[in-house]
Amino acid sequence: MELNVIGAKPLSVSDEVFGGEYKKALVHQVVIAYQAAGRAGTQSQLSRGQMSGTTKKFKKQKGGGARHGDYRAPIFVGGGRAFAAKPRSYEQKVNRKAYRVAIRSIFSELARQGRLKVVESFGVESPKTSLMVAKLAELEVSGRVLLVSEDASEAVFLAARNIPYIHVLDVMGLNPVSLVGSDHVVMTVDAVKKVEEWLA
Structure with missing residues (x-):
């Protein structure tokens, strides 16, 4: 052509x-x-297990509403990420x-x-x-x-x-x-x- x-x-x-x-x-x-x-691919977050801070149980198990172990849980402000992003390659x-x-x-x-x-x-x-x-x-x-x-x-x-x-x-x-x-x-x-x- x-x-x-x-x-x-x-x-x-x-x-x-x-x-x-x-x-x-x-x-x-x-x-x-x-x-x-x-x-x-450099995004990085901390999971609950990687957070710094005490693991002390901050309230009694029963009688106070929802049951919680420590403040590092994802449900709290400042807590760890539920499904934390980690560095990875996006190459195809x-x-x-x-x-x-x-x-x-x-x-x-x-x-x-x-x-x-x-x-x-x-x-x-x-x-x-x-x-x-x-x-x-x-x-x-x-x-x-x-x-x-x-x-x-x-x-x-x-x-x-x-x-x-x-x-x-x-x-x-x-x-x-x-x-x-x-x-x-x-x-x-x-x-x-x-x-x-x-x-x-």
Whole structure:
């Protein structure tokens, strides 16, 4: 298949990478796994047995209403937690092959919906926000925009930094969350070729 390159001749790309079937369930699994892997998992609480303080019974067993042993019980303010959270890993295993299939699926859907735009270059040689704003207006993209280049230059990064909802990534930094969460994805020709080489 061919992808239209703005201001240049169409680019021939692999049908497998940019024209495949959209696998919604797999994409969902990969996105959730990526988000879960970003969780710190450092939450820690004290259970009743780990609380400091006396274990002395503070009231007689009968005649005073509810029966209690000590003030460390979860029912009391300052007591231990009934089901205390402990540090844990939220990582979910995703096979490398499945991850690549999911990324291919996302790119195919972006191309099918017209949300993937390809350019020769971003045309921003100096780190000026006005140049980036003009370039985005020329490309007719709005909302959450992801700019992807083979090796994102500092000028492009600085020019886009002050524009809300504009993110710049290189090919190595691509991830399913950024792709799925973008209204438009703008890629350079070199980036498309590198992605195709990676996912082929």
